[in-house]
Amino acid sequence: MPYTLKKTIQLLRQRGHDYLVTVKGNQKKLYQALTNYCQEQKPIAQHESQNVGHGRSEKSE
Template identity: 60%
Template sequence: MITVKGNQKKLYQVLIDYCLEHEPLAKTESKDIDHGRQEKRWVEVWSLPTFFTTQWCDVQSVVRVTRWGCRQNKDYDNQMFYITSLSPQGQKLSRVIRQHWQIENNLHWVKDVIFQEDQAQQTRGNAPQNFAIFRSWVISLLRLHGYHSMTEAMAMISHKLPLLLSFCTS
């Protein structure tokens, strides 16, 4: 599953147009009330347009997720597009997308926001990849030792070198 974002302007526009011009094969709706947020979500699925077959081998489906709700007394709405090699089945793709978001929230968001990976100064050779692996390893170690909030973990253990080192040997 690949998220198609606005920075992929041509592909993003093609998907918007395609979804506006064609009826989805499947559509599922769900509602969540969690973490101070009320959200309603539509997941709509189309089979892959024929003009994609030459550019994207193995892709079978286009998915549009529309979310809207209220978070901290502020209304929001957004739309995300995905292309995937999975067959166009609404419920199945809805579950896969939720799992995809969970990975995004539990790893990538932490690396981007808490560890500020996008502002990293390492740019030469393999340094960016090595530091990305190191950050992932640190997150895994902290979660393995019961820390769910990385901000809390860093505040609690950042000046306790023996405790930090014990994570590597236990």
């Protein structure tokens, strides 16, 4: 990660802001650590809906 990006992220975190960073597969250790982290987390919300109309029933999660 370029130095300026590290400094920017540190500043955002210190101020309590949300942020999004792109991580490519060529950053193998970081990419794997984030992949593992995301797979271990439980969803914070879940939504289900069911529609019935025009002779068919649809359910989405």
